[in-house]
Amino acid sequence: MTLDQVTQRKLWIFDMDGTLSEAQHDFDAIRCTLGLPDDLPILESIAALPPEQAKAVNEQLDEIELEISKASKPAEGAAELLEALIANDCKIGILTRNNLVNIQVTLDAAGLYQYFDEVDLISRDCIAPKPAPDGIFHLVDRWQGDISDAIMIGDSIHDIAAGNNAGVTSVYYDPDGVFEHRKQADICVRSLRELIPSG
Ligand SMILES: [Mg+2]
Structure with missing residues (x-):
């Protein structure tokens, strides 16, 4: 699978902390x-x-x-990627192990809240947390899409494992380029900009 093939997908499910927002959790x-x-x-x-x-x-x-x-800040390229996906008629959602209040506070602080429909923000308050695949299935069902058109993007093993458990392509984001869990992931990127569809 190539990066070009992945960026043509239409159903994008993002982790939040450390993926759309800069990593801050210790x-x-x-x-x-x-x-x-x-x-x-x-x-x-x-x-x-x-x-x-x-x-x-x-x-x-x-x-x-x-x-x-x-104190959240957007990850480099996050706004550009989300804007490009929306312009491409892609569906975008968030699946996080954080809670719903913190999704809203984080996205607001990072200036990313306006890109999402609130019903596509899936937290530990409403579904089994990653690595369970439930949140991915929930969003794909809601979007009435095909699971083969979905990708899960995140910076931790929970994200990659959730993608694998759901049978969708997993994109491993690590701005430091260490990629500790690269063997489990389908695609590795150091910048969200790499995921902007080329048109
Ligand atoms: Mg994360």
Whole structure:
């Protein structure tokens, strides 16, 4: 599969933090603050806690992430890519492990909110979090599209795994070019500008 083939797709599902917005989350520091094990994903660690404790830790996580959201900046090329996709009659949505309030705050702070229809912003509040494929299926169904026309773009293994679990093309974005999880991804890009359809 080539980059040119991928950029002709019509159904684009983006991760948010570290993909459309510049990476700011220090997940190790967040795990430490929340008293969670340092070798497991945060949401899954919280889900394994007793319900009362999980609720309290979740609220603490919401507060930490809200502060991060308020300081969000757009990733280089994000606005250009979204404008090009809209001009090309593509569908665009967000699938994040963050919550709905923080999607709105993040996109607003990063100047990207106006590109999205609110019903295409899918958070951990309404669907099983990535790497579950549910959010991808939900958006493709909503758009009445074909799963073969969809791509999942993100900066973490959760994004790539969600794409793989849904059977869609996974695009791995890493502005540093390290691509730790390159073997699992279909396409690797260092800049969102690489994904702008060539016309
Ligand atoms: Mg991310």
